[in-house]
Amino acid sequence: xxxxxxxxxxxxxxxxxxxxxxxxxxxxxxxxxxxxxxxxxxxxxxxxxxxxxxxxxxxxxxxxxxxxxxxxxxxxxxxxxxxxxxxxxxxxxxxxxxxxxxxxxxxxxxxxxxxxxxxxxxxxxxxxxxxxxxxxxxxxxxxxxxxxxxxxxxxxxxxxxxxxxxxxxxxxxxxxxxxxxxxxxxxxxxxxxxxxxxxxxxxxxxxxxxxxxxxxxxxxxxxxxxxxxxxxxxxxxxxxxxxxxxxxxxxxxxxxxxxxxxxxxxxxxxxxxxxxxxxxxxxxxxxxxxxxxxxxxxxxxxxxxxxxxxxxxxxxxxxxxxxxxxxxxxxxxxxxxxxxxxxxxxxxxxxxxxxxxxxxxxxxxxxxxxxxxxxxxxxxxxxxxxxxxxxxx
Amino acid sequence: xxxxxxxxxxxxxxxxxxxxxxxxxxxxxxxxxxxxxxxxxxxxxxxxxxxxxxxxxxxxxxxxxxxxxxxxxxxxxxxxxxxxxxxxxxxxxxxxxxxxxxxxxxxxxxxxxxxxxxxxxxxxxxxxxxxxxxxxxxxxxxxxxxxxxxxxxxxxxxxxxxxxxxxxxxxxxxxxxxxxxxxxxxxxxxxxxxxxxxxxxxxxxxxxxxxxxxxxxxxxxxxxxxxxxxxxxxxxxxxxxxxxxxxxxxxxxxxxxxxxxxxxxxxxxxxxxxxxxxxxxxxxxxxxxxxxxxxxxxxxxxxxxxxxxxxxxxxxxxxxxxxxxxxxxxxxxxxxxxxxxxxxxxxxxxxxxxxxxxxxxxxxxxxxxxxxxxxxxxxxxxxxxxxxxxxxx
Numbered sequence: 119x120x121x122x123x124x125x126x127x128x129x130x131x132x133x134x135x136x137x138x139x140x141x142x143x144x145x146x147x148x149x150x151x152x153x154x155x156x157x158x159x160x161x162x163x164x165x166x167x168x169x170x171x172x173x174x175x176x177x178x179x180x181x182x183x184x185x186x187x188x189x190x191x192x193x194x195x196x197x198x199x200x201x202x203x204x205x206x207x208x209x210x211x212x213x214x215x216x217x218x219x220x221x222x223x224x225x226x227x228x229x230x231x232x233x234x235x236x237x238x239x240x241x242x243x244x245x246x247x248x249x250x251x252x253x254x255x256x257x258x259x260x261x262x263x264x265x266x267x268x269x270x271x272x273x274x275x276x277x278x279x280x281x282x283x284x285x286x287x288x289x290x291x292x293x294x295x296x297x298x299x300x301x302x303x304x305x306x307x308x309x310x311x312x313x314x315x316x317x318x319x320x321x322x323x324x325x326x327x328x329x330x331x332x333x334x335x336x337x338x339x340x341x342x343x344x345x346x347x348x349x350x351x352x353x354x355x356x357x358x359x360x361x362x363x364x365x366x367x368x369x370x371x372x373x374x375x376x377x378x379x380x381x382x383x384x385x386x387x388x389x390x391x392x393x394x395x396x397x398x399x400x401x402x403x404x405x406x407x408x409x410x411x412x413x414x415x416x417x418x419x420x421x422x423x424x425x426x427x428x429x430x431x432x433x434x435x436x437x438x439x440x441x442x443x444x445x446x447x448x449x450x451x452x453x454x455x456x457x458x459x460x461x462x463x464x465x466x467x468x469x470x471x472x473x474x475x476x477x478x479x480x481x482x483x484x485x486x487x488x489x490x491x492x493x494x495x496x497x498x499x500x501x502x503x504x505x506x507x508x509x510x511x
Numbered sequence: 512x513x514x515x516x517x518x519x520x521x522x523x524x525x526x527x528x529x530x531x532x533x534x535x536x537x538x539x540x541x542x543x544x545x546x547x548x549x550x551x552x553x554x555x556x557x558x559x560x561x562x563x564x565x566x567x568x569x570x571x572x573x574x575x576x577x578x579x580x581x582x583x584x585x586x587x588x589x590x591x592x593x594x595x596x597x598x599x600x601x602x603x604x605x606x607x608x609x610x611x612x613x614x615x616x617x618x619x620x621x622x623x624x625x626x627x628x629x630x631x632x633x634x635x636x637x638x639x640x641x642x643x644x645x646x647x648x649x650x651x652x653x654x655x656x657x658x659x660x661x662x663x664x665x666x667x668x669x670x671x672x673x674x675x676x677x678x679x680x681x682x683x684x685x686x687x688x689x690x691x692x693x694x695x696x697x698x699x700x701x702x703x704x705x706x707x708x709x710x711x712x713x714x715x716x717x718x719x720x721x722x723x724x725x726x727x728x729x730x731x732x733x734x735x736x737x738x739x740x741x742x743x744x745x746x747x748x749x750x751x752x753x754x755x756x757x758x759x760x761x762x763x764x765x766x767x768x769x770x771x772x773x774x775x776x777x778x779x780x781x782x783x784x785x786x787x788x789x790x791x792x793x794x795x796x797x798x799x800x801x802x803x804x805x806x807x808x809x810x811x812x813x814x815x816x817x818x819x820x821x822x823x824x825x826x827x828x829x830x831x832x833x834x835x836x837x838x839x840x841x842x843x844x845x846x847x848x849x850x851x852x853x854x855x856x857x858x859x860x861x862x863x864x865x866x867x868x869x870x871x872x873x874x875x876x877x878x879x880x881x882x883x884x885x886x887x888x889x890x891x892x893x894x895x896x897x898x899x900x901x902x903x904x
Contacts (some may be wrong), residue, residue: 219612256738264701271702276644343616345649347824351824352825433743
């Protein structure tokens with residue numbers, strides 16, 4: 119998978135991670151291993167993936183195949199340059215892999231949407247009437263997206279205190295959200311919709327994504343225009359992007375969509391992916407503990423449907439945009455994708471190994487999102503997303 | 512006021528507009544008129560204002576004073592170079608003045624919020640409980656903001672038909688929103704709030720802004736996460752940015768804020784501006800007709816409060832970000848800032864001079880937003896925002 123890294127005195131550049139090493143693609147290019155591909159080597163010496171992404175899927179396929187050939191055959195082809203091109207991960211510094219022009223967050227996890235409905239509208243239908251008709255989504259803040267590993271400071275803001283009066287202070291309900299992020303690989307001109315059948319061509323790849331949330335701030339501010347301060351203090355993106363082609367072995371049918379959506383959202387091809395997703399919590403001196411395990415196939419709307427919906431009115435996507443899925447929860451309590459759901463809004467604290475408990479995150483807690491696929495001998499591991507909560511300052 | 516323009520064979524560059532001419536700031540710099548200011552002339556040869564904005568307010572003050580001196584004295588100082596530096600507006604092409612990394616839209620027009628509440632929740636209090644406690648806002652789409660003059664295509668999308676079933680097609684309720692846009696001039700580091708007393712230092716200048724809206728699409732999609740396809744097809748920004756200092760003569764007290772807001776929003780200095788704002792509609796062969804006249808002082812929250820609120824949780828602003836105020840309506844029907852309000856959601860069509868009428872916009876209609884101030888001999892005219900509706904394609 120692709121990312122941006124530096125090491126020793128080398129400036130940030132493109133790398134391809136395999137296990138615990140990163141292939142330095144600039145050096146690989148300078149050594150001539152891509153010379154028949156008619157590429158400008160400078161595309162691998164950039165501080166973001168954007169220029170490489172903009173080359174298009176046919177180039178990504180050629181480069182990806184060449185990388186796999188080199189690594190499979192590394193003892194032979196790379197033997198004399200091994201130390202120059204394969205850098206141990208622990209010697210590297212990682213960066214946000216893309217320059218993100220626009221960030222959109224969807225609400226495509228139906229079990230999450232149902233849980234939120236049950237918690238906040240207990241006397242009504244959990245899903246709002248529009249949910250099964252269109253992929254609900256909203257625009258998020260691009261500037262505050264940080265790379266995995268960046269500490270997350272507990273944000274301050276206004277919310278309602280216990281007596282329902284407005285108060286101001288550090289959030290008392292800091293949460294995470296387990297999501298996937300789609301990295302847009304192709305721009306559509308403003309005014310030109312992307313048909314659902316072509317929509318996957320606009321996705322360069324996928325990452326794990328943690329949409330940190332301050333629930334108390336969010337609850338007081340979000341009507342009628344949606345989340346703002348409750349979300350825009352920080353979101354964490356993996357340092358590594360899985361190219362879309364590598365998802366192919368994991369393609370599966372999604373849930374039956376009933377009612378049948380409007381024609382612009384109808385696709386004949388299975389558009390979901392069987393990827394196991396996990397949340398790990400590390401507190402105090404305890405080892406990390408898995409607090410949730412779910413699967414990307416629990417999403418109601420497919421990736422292709424998210425892209426088709428986003429552009430159907432002519433909205434223009436830009437290379438490097440992030441489209442996040444929204445929180446992915448399963449149907450069982452141990453498969454929920456946020457602490458809001460896992461602790462049922464604080465009513466059922468999570469018990470930890472040292473007999474302490476958690477409703478929402480405490481300072482010093484570390485959250486790690488993990489993802490992997492394993493089908494018919496095909497194996498895929500997504501790049502982790504790690505974040506440790508720092509005290510409010 | 513500052514903008515980006517080109518003419519003849521000259522590439523896009525910075526200009527300062529006065530009346531019907533644009534001062535070519537690159538040529539002014541190359542001729543040495545800024546030579547004592549220690550500026551790199553290349554900052555005036557950029558395709559956006561961002562690099563100039565990033566120089567900071569002290570530089571903007573020096574450059575602004577020099578420009579005013581040159582223009583006041585143009586017969587003398589500029590006499591031999593007049594044709595080189597002052598380009599007639601009708602020979603120019605105009606561009607989006609800033610590269611916009613992030614776009615936020617607030618809801619700071621209280622009479623607009625009250626009108627929307629009356630229309631959509633007729634049996635409840637018009638304002639939601641949070642309205643007077645915090646400046647409600649949401650993130651919008653940066654990539655689809657276009658410069659004034661760009662045609663706006665009627666967007667397609669899903670909405671509820673007359674029988675309340677989902678349908679798909681061109682919007683039947685295309686609207687405009689009269690807003691001001693603040694152009695952010697200074698970045699705050701992530702995690703570091705901007706105090707309300709310093710917040711105006713973070714605003715480079717202001718523009719008029721038209722937040723085009725498809726009301727039928729918006730109404731079906733917006734719960735619970737806010738507007739999306741109903742807004743993100745296009746928004747129009749003026750080509751010209753008024754530097755913040757030029758607003759000073761128009762500073763006035765805003766409305767009394769009751770209840771007194773939380774301390775992070777309290778400011779002792781008047782933070783509103785007495786600027787008249789107008790909507791003009793041109794249809795068919797008729798001359799343009801003024802359909803609304805309102806004033807920026809009708810905003811409930813000040814510009815400084817918007818910046819302080821946006822950053823109080825540590826959200827980082829970036830140079831060139833646009834913070835729009837939300838629709839600015841007065842208290843009377845002829846001072847409303849959208850057709851939704853002016854036609855009372857279609858119940859009271861606007862009658863036009865040829866006895867035709869309008870509820871929402873028709874193909875071929877042209878909307879022009881205008882703004883100006885006139886106090887104690889001080890006069891200021893904002894850059895127009897013009898857009899003509901094109902048929903859906």
